[in-house]
Amino acid sequence: MNFSSPFWRVLLLIVFLLWSGTPCHAAETFASRSYFYVGGHYENATNGEVMVDQMYVEKLVPIHPTQKYPLFFITGAAQTATNWLNTPDGRQGWASYFLDQGYTLYLTDQPQRGRSPWLPGDGTLSNYNVSFVQNYFTTIQVAKLWPQASLHTQWPGTGQPYDPTFDTFYASQLQQQSNLTLTTTNNIHAGISLLKLIGSAILITHSHGGPYGWGIADAVPSLVKGIIAIEPEGPPFMGMIVASGKARPYGVTTLPITYDPPVTDPVVDLAQETVKSMRENLSDCIQQQEPARKLVNLIDIPVLVVTSEASYHAVYDYCTVEYLRQAGVEVEWLNLPAAGIHGNAHFSFMELNNMEIVSLIEDWTWKHI
């Protein structure tokens, strides 16, 4: 056969184009990569001197950096920095998108997770089983543990074990520290260390990472130019759907955060009031009684809260938004269905329409930061 004939050339070109357009071969955007650790300190453990609580940071610099502020990514429970790289089905993730827009990125593995070491015996570790990941993230439309779940359409693949995309996602779920005091303290300490090293940044937090973002901004507000909170842990003061009972005594955080007038005992000083839900399928909210105390260190920082249509957060994220606003924070709520983006669950950044969502986030960033 003469492979240089026009017929073969055209055929090979078509085959190549089909192959290169197949999602599992989508190339990540080129970047220069380096890594380092922040926040660690030496301690005498039972087996001698060791370093503890350091956070792994992966720095990605685009070929053409054009943005004034870098992005500092903080993941949710059981996740690592892989969240932002290629998606579990091999498409480009948000890291590629932001590199293409000229941002320098700092991707992190929370202290005590992933490439950030855990000192054996420190606190207690837990993990997510398969049914939890399916019921809350990938096949929520089957389990229907909350009304909006039936609207889920954007997960790539079946969302079940032995589907290669699910297997890749589930394989990336790590053990995590269960003690919230330890995780919060370590993450905030490491986050402050990172910002002191690199200077100002925009934070992008997801879920469990939400309160770490509020805490870091509270500690070093001048270094935080904006916070993009993807379905931040909530709602104020109570566990809901994935948890129950009282939670987050400081409203949006478990550990103290600065209010004005100051809060000494949150049970006494943050007087609560329940606001009834105005719509079917939305939860009641707990707000402060007026006059509300202000989250003074956050009031000059633009905040975007992003919520998916089918996620369990669709039930209550509006309460977090209202709480922050009442406390004086300048918050815009990107409620995805209201912006015409339908069918997402909690891991919107790796679902089929991940690039549509991130472009709206970037629009907000341009306008506000």
Ligand SMILES: *[C@@H]1O[C@H](CO)[C@@H](O)[C@H](O)[C@H]1NC(C)=O
């Ligand atoms: C650990 O113990 C050794 C021996 O007592 C001491 O020299 C060292 O300073 C201790 N390290 C820390 C971090 O406390």
Ligand SMILES: *[C@@H]1O[C@H](CO)[C@@H](O)[C@H](O)[C@H]1NC(C)=O
């Ligand atoms: C899976 O995890 C969930 C949430 O922690 C728990 O409620 C459930 O009992 C676990 N399933 C099994 C079979 O242990």
Ligand SMILES: *[C@@H]1O[C@H](CO)[C@@H](O)[C@H](O)[C@H]1NC(C)=O
């Ligand atoms: C509430 O959820 C149910 C079940 O998904 C749905 O049929 C209904 O339309 C929803 N109501 C509103 C106001 O969205």
Ligand SMILES: *[C@@H]1O[C@H](CO)[C@@H](O)[C@H](O)[C@H]1NC(C)=O
């Ligand atoms: C969590 O860790 C803190 C700090 O080490 C400790 O004081 C607290 O007792 C721990 N909580 C639980 C429930 O183990």
